Amino acid sequence: MTSKALPQKSSSCGHLWGVSVGPGDSEWLTLKGLRILQTASVVACPQNKHGEPGIAYTIAKPHLRPEQTILSLDLPFVRDPIQLQQAWTTAGENLVPLLAQGQDVVFITEGDASLYSTFSYVAQSVHRLAPAVEITTVPGVCSPLAAMAALNMPLSLGAEKIAILPVLYDVSELTHALEWAEVVVLMKVASVFGQVWQTLQDLELLERASLVERVGSPEEKRYLNLLNLADYKPPYFSILIVRRHDYRF
Numbered sequence: 001m002t003s004k005a006l007p008q009k010s011s012s013c014g015h016l017w018g019v020s021v022g023p024g025d026s027e028w029l030t031l032k033g034l035r036i037l038q039t040a041s042v043v044a045c046p047q048n049k050h051g052e053p054g055i056a057y058t059i060a061k062p063h064l065r066p067e068q069t070i071l072s073l074d075l076p077f078v079r080d081p082i083q084l085q086q087a088w089t090t091a092g093e094n095l096v097p098l099l100a101q102g103q104d105v106v107f108i109t110e111g112d113a114s115l116y117s118t119f120s121y122v123a124q125s126v127h128r129l130a131p132a133v134e135i136t137t138v139p140g141v142c143s144p145l146a147a148m149a150a151l152n153m154p155l156s157l158g159a160e161k162i163a164i165l166p167v168l169y170d171v172s173e174l175t176h177a178l179e180w181a182e183v184v185v186l187m188k189v190a191s192v193f194g195q196v197w198q199t200l201q202d203l204e205l206l207e208r209a210s211l212v213e214r215v216g217s218p219e220e221k222r223y224l225n226l227l228n229l230a231d232y233k234p235p236y237f238s239i240l241i242v243r244r245h246d247y248r249f
Contacts, residue, residue: 018138
């Protein structure tokens, strides 16, 4: 993948762009992302459980043109590797004919396209099916940075080390990460929040942990600490940050 802006096509194929639209606020889309988004003829995005364009589309919608084709792809939130691989392959098979016709396609992705993003897998699928297609990733605002901005805290200072964990897959990694990192970011925390809360209580870190839900959206909620959240059930789009060293304005 390259990062050059609007390079000349090396073939008759269209160009596949992975455009980061940020985690919630439509104004967090970068100027480059906006320019590319508005020039593509096809905008692809993950669909929701009802088969409709999902959250990435909702974020980008204010910037889209009426004549653009919206292609929603079935990319489910599941952990089964076989089901996921089939979904990524099918998404690639849906995109390749459009690219073969010379149409540029923008795949919009919530958050940043390089951080735990479905776009990475879809791009691999397209490249495997059609190696001649040029693929470019456009960076954007990722949820850890947006969450810390919402809390008015830095993600890191000085020599502080950061660990970013997809804790859904292995909660035990949290304890190990806290042994060497001053800042630990927990992605996909909702389904294991109870276990995480108990671990942080055992380590006496509840006051140093913050939770941000649906950052950048109208439903955004912020909790500066977890002291009173023992039985809380956060929504899927939640991010938890532990800062071992206190920071206040």
